[in-house]
Amino acid sequence: MSSTLSALQEWLLSSVKPDEFAERDPKTAGVRFEALVPAAQIVAVATRFREAGYFLESETAVDFAECVELVYHFNRWDRAERCCVKVLVAKDGGQPGDGTWRAPSLWPVYKSADWFEREIHEFFGVTFTGHPGLKRLLLPESSTIYPLLKSFKGEPKGSDVEQSLKLIGEDAAGFDLNRKQSLTCKDRDFYLNLGPQHPSTHGVLRVLLHLTGERVIDAEPIIGYSHRHQEKMMEIQTYPACWPNMGRLDYVGAMSYNMAYALLIERAMGVSPSPRVEAIRVLTTELNRISSHLLWMGTYLLDLGGFTPFFYCFDDREKVLDILEMATGERLTYDYFRFGGLDKDIPAEMLPAIRAFLPEFTKHLKDYDKLVRKNVIFRKRVEGLGRLTRDTALSYGVTGPMLRATGVAADLRRTEPYSIYPQLDFDVVTAEGGDAYARYVVRVREMEESVKIVRQLIERIPDGEITLGKLPKNVPKGEYYSAVESARGTFGMYLVSDGTLNPYRIKLRTPSFSNLSSLPALLPGCLISDVVSVLGSTDIVLPEIDR
Amino acid sequence: MTPIPPVFEELIRIVLYGTLAILFVSVNALFLVWMERRVAARLQLRRGPIHVGPQGLLQTVADAVKLLTKELVRPYASDRFLYALAPVLAFAPLLGAFIILPLGPGAIIRDLNIGFLLLFSLANISFIGIFIAGWSSNNKYALLGSMRAVAQNISYEIPLMLSTMGVVLTTGTLRMTEIVAAQDRIWFILLQPVAFLIFFCASLAEANRAPFDIPEAESELVAGFHTEYSGMRFALFFLGEYTAIFVSSAIAATLFLGGWQGPLLPGPVWLLLKTYLLVLIVMWIRWTFPRLRSDQLMAFAWKVLIPFALLNLLGTAVWVSMRNLLA
Numbered sequence: 001m002s003s004t005l006s007a008l009q010e011w012l013l014s015s016v017k018p019d020e021f022a023e024r025d026p027k028t029a030g031v032r033f034e035a036l037v038p039a040a041q042i043v044a045v046a047t048r049f050r051e052a053g054y055f056l057e058s059e060t061a062v063d064f065a066e067c068v069e070l071v072y073h074f075n076r077w078d079r080a081e082r083c084c085v086k087v088l089v090a091k092d093g094g095q096p097g098d099g100t101w102r103a104p105s106l107w108p109v110y111k112s113a114d115w116f117e118r119e120i121h122e123f124f125g126v127t128f129t130g131h132p133g134l135k136r137l138l139l140p141e142s143s144t145i146y147p148l149l150k151s152f153k154g155e156p157k158g159s160d161v162e163q164s165l166k167l168i169g170e171d172a173a174g175f176d177l178n179r180k181q182s183l184t185c186k187d188r189d190f191y192l193n194l195g196p197q198h199p200s201t202h203g204v205l206r207v208l209l210h211l212t213g214e215r216v217i218d219a220e221p222i223i224g225y226s227h228r229h230q231e232k233m234m235e236i237q238t239y240p241a242c243w244p245n246m247g248r249l250d251y252v253g254a255m256s257y258n259m260a261y262a263l264l265i266e267r268a269m270g271v272s273p274s275p276r277v278e279a280i281r282v283l284t285t286e287l288n289r290i291s292s293h294l295l296w297m298g299t300y301l302l303d304l305g306g307f308t309p310f311f312y313c314f315d316d317r318e319k320v321l322d323i324l325e326m327a328t329g330e331r332l333t334y335d336y337f338r339f340g341g342l343d344k345d346i347p348a349e350m351l352p353a354i355r356a357f358l359p360e361f362t363k364h365l366k367d368y369d370k371l372v373r374k375n376v377i378f379r380k381r382v383e384g385l386g387r388l389t390r391d392t393a394l395s396y397g398v399t400g401p402m403l404r405a406t407g408v409a410a411d412l413r414r415t416e417p418y419s420i421y422p423q424l425d426f427d428v429v430t431a432e433g434g435d436a437y438a439r440y441v442v443r444v445r446e447m448e449e450s451v452k453i454v455r456q457l458i459e460r461i462p463d464g465e466i467t468l469g470k471l472p473k474n475v476p477k478g479e480y481y482s483a484v485e486s487a488r489g490t491f492g493m494y495l496v497s498d499g500t501l502n503p504y505r506i507k508l509r510t511p512s513f514s515n516l517s518s519l520p521a522l523l524p525g526c527l528i529s530d531v532v533s534v535l536g537s538t539d540i541v542l543p544e545i546d547r
Numbered sequence: 548m549t550p551i552p553p554v555f556e557e558l559i560r561i562v563l564y565g566t567l568a569i570l571f572v573s574v575n576a577l578f579l580v581w582m583e584r585r586v587a588a589r590l591q592l593r594r595g596p597i598h599v600g601p602q603g604l605l606q607t608v609a610d611a612v613k614l615l616t617k618e619l620v621r622p623y624a625s626d627r628f629l630y631a632l633a634p635v636l637a638f639a640p641l642l643g644a645f646i647i648l649p650l651g652p653g654a655i656i657r658d659l660n661i662g663f664l665l666l667f668s669l670a671n672i673s674f675i676g677i678f679i680a681g682w683s684s685n686n687k688y689a690l691l692g693s694m695r696a697v698a699q700n701i702s703y704e705i706p707l708m709l710s711t712m713g714v715v716l717t718t719g720t721l722r723m724t725e726i727v728a729a730q731d732r733i734w735f736i737l738l739q740p741v742a743f744l745i746f747f748c749a750s751l752a753e754a755n756r757a758p759f760d761i762p763e764a765e766s767e768l769v770a771g772f773h774t775e776y777s778g779m780r781f782a783l784f785f786l787g788e789y790t791a792i793f794v795s796s797a798i799a800a801t802l803f804l805g806g807w808q809g810p811l812l813p814g815p816v817w818l819l820l821k822t823y824l825l826v827l828i829v830m831w832i833r834w835t836f837p838r839l840r841s842d843q844l845m846a847f848a849w850k851v852l853i854p855f856a857l858l859n860l861l862g863t864a865v866w867v868s869m870r871n872l873l874a
Contacts, residue, residue, distance in 0.1 A: 190687070192687050192688075198769060199765055199769060200767065214691065214841065301837060304837040304838060305757060305758065305760070305764060305836075305837045305838025306835075306836065306837035306838075307587070307591070307834060308587075308590055308591050308834050308835065311591035311592055311593065312591070312592065315592055375836070375837065377758055377836055377837050377838070377839055378837050380839075380840075380843060381837060381838075381839075381840060381843075527840060527841060527842065528691065528767055528768070529761070529764065529767050529838075529840045529841060530840065531767075532767050
């Protein structure tokens with residue numbers, strides 16, 4: 001335990017006097033300690049964490065009969081020191097959403113709390129005092145349901161459609177077709193909805209831009225268009241039935257999400273897969289990272305108006321997909337890992353295919369990079385654009401290549417090693433500047449690092465079983481947290497198990513969610529052309545944000 | 548037989564040449580769209596249209612039929628009259644360019660003494676059409692696109708004109724036939740290389756082609772000024788764009804590449820060959836470069852092209868006066 005953490009812990013125990021405090025084993029629970037603090041103290045605790053260099057990795061809630069428990073996870077960039085702080089919000093006979101369930105907002109300390117708290121507000125009905133605007137985040141504005149409360153049993157069958165139509169009608173009621181002026185136009189500024197039907201938002205994202213001419217004054221991302229409530233879905237499913245959900249969060253880089261779920265349940269059950277399984281998991285995950293970054297590279301240049309690179313990147317991506325298809329039978333929404341093993345072993349022709357692909361791809365990547373990086377228009381368009389400072393990144397909980405582009409070597413594969421990553425030789429890629437160009441450099445070099453990992457692995461995939469046989473169907477009672485480095489950043493899963501066949505609560509901490517929430521800090525001062533460019537450089541996947 | 552009154556003779560000429568020009572423009576645009584798609588495919592590891600007709604040549608004909616049969620959707624809150632007028636206004640003036648294009652010795656509809664100045668004046672009318680399109684659609688993306696188009700047009704008009712002035716100074720005429728005739732020994736691309744480059748860049752921008760296609764930047768403004776247009780109205784903008792590329796390439800070929808002059812083959816064939824070569828380069832550029840940002844585009848016109856065009860003009864003027872003094 002580092003000195004910062006022990007100092008923090010000492011301060012917590014002596015000054016805050018938590019109602020409960022327990023040190024936990026980070027190998028299974030994923031956190032160093034859990035502390036239950038009085039609601040009034042949480043802002044002071046968060047401030048202390050922020051001053052010590054921790055970011056708010058996730059903020060969520062769990063519903064119990066008498067209270068709603070708010071769960072905060074703080075973590076560091078440079079080493080894995082996740083700490084869990086909890087606050088109880090008593091129900092006191094109040095109704096969800098009526099303002100009786102109250103807790104102080106962390107928004108003054110961490111900007112990332114903005115979206116986390118809006119989500120808790122709409123799913124649990126908790127009101128946060130001091131929050132700048134507690135409107136719905138993922139659900140329609142007129143929604144009256146609080147789906148993650150255990151008292152919510154779902155609408156009776158048959159009325160779902162009527163209910164949706166009613167909600168849509170209510171949302172559309174305030175819209176006047178004949179109104180020629182939109183919103184409030186002051187002198188020369190106006191509002192522009194970028195999306196949800198726009199070619200460059202990479203999914204159904206809407207960004208409400210406040211513009212003067214073509215220059216952005218303010219921007220607000222509006223999300224929730226592809227919300228499916230995966231967390232609720234997983235609550236009512238058995239553990240194995242949740243596997244397909246993992247492929248449908250970030251469909252571009254789904255292997256990492258498989259990895260996180262496998263880690264979570266294996267840690268909880270106290271089992272570990274065979275070395276062969278671990279090697280194949282890392283192999284497929286890294287190949288998937290390559291295909292994810294390739295897709296980003298192609299579409300990002302498309303955003304900048306370069307159509308042709310898109311085809312070249314997709315050509316190579318197709319080859320990666322072909323290889324992954326051999327193992328998984330799927331090309332996109334991978335559902336390949338199992339608890340303690342894999343769905344099936346890799347076929348004999350897969351390794352030769354990878355061997356043939358790697359040198360070819362390395363050469364292509366070098367060519368593409370040279371063509372793109374030496375293009376003066378590209379350089380002029382991206383250099384210095386959408387500059388993210390480390391302080392902003394900390395405040396918004398930004399992770400992944402976006403964070404590494406600010407020069408921070410934060411990569412969970414190194415800082416919180418899982419699977420066989422400690423045995424592999426690869427570098428954590430960083431770049432200086434925090435701008436769109438730095439993000440480009442980081443992602444391209446990460447592909448090279450992934451190639452390096454794959455090259456090491458194909459030579460030494462050990463023999464072994466690819467399944468552990470029969471495992472119990474339930475997970476021991478307790479709380480677990482697992483996190484992996486996906487192609488987009490830190491993907492964390494928080495599980496509360498009550499020992500039954502279904503998860504009591506699963507929170508999906510998705511990287512794009514926090515990365516996108518930093519957009520209002522990046523966009524002001526940009527031109528519309530740059531909005532598209534900055535948005536592209538964040539490499540978001542909307543279904544992962546909306547869940 | 549009584550002679551036909553000159554008014555009717557003129558009318559017949561207008562109808563005849565007009566019909567021929569429209570026919571050529573339509574067929575040419577269909578061909579250029581096919582060519583664009585094949586060139587793009589070649590650059591992008593694809594094959595492009597190959598199934599409809601020989602080498603997919605009829606694909607664009609099929610597309611045109613589809614566009615013709617489509618419903619003309621008009622946005623609820625648009626300006627009815629201007630919305631319908633805009634595509635016509637954007638396309639029609641470009642036809643006027645064919646008046647002054649010399650296809651061969653004596654093969655020109657009207658050999659005007661103001662030559663290509665007429666063409667540039669007409670091209671500006673088509674920009675008014677584009678502006679009206681963006682304005683009347685009552686769509687913010689369309690309005691932004693047309694605002695960009697106007698700003699771009701005004702900026703790039705200047706280097707475009709200045710670069711041609713080098714040629715005008717050398718020949719001492721604006722008449723297209725005389726400019727071509729003056730290139731019988733040496734093409735002006737060799738005498739005026741800087742002017743040619745400036746003309747080429749500026750004409751790319753005038754035709755809204757990548758990397759200067761910011762008025763219709765599809766990744767930013769959805770489709771720019773023609774976002775709300777569908778069916779044949781959209782096709783008219785499309786026709787206009789390809790005609791503009793063809794016309795500016797043809798003018799470049801006439802001013803700098805010796806026009807219809809060349810050995811063996813007849814004049815019109817030479818002109819078409821040179822024009823299509825330039826069009827090919829235009830397409831090649833489009834599928835190679837990313838797009839400039841609007842402020843960078845302006846900076847390029849005002850800080851690079853215009854100063855160089857002025858310097859070139861000054862140099863040419865000095866050279867011409869020296870030549871005249873010595874002669």
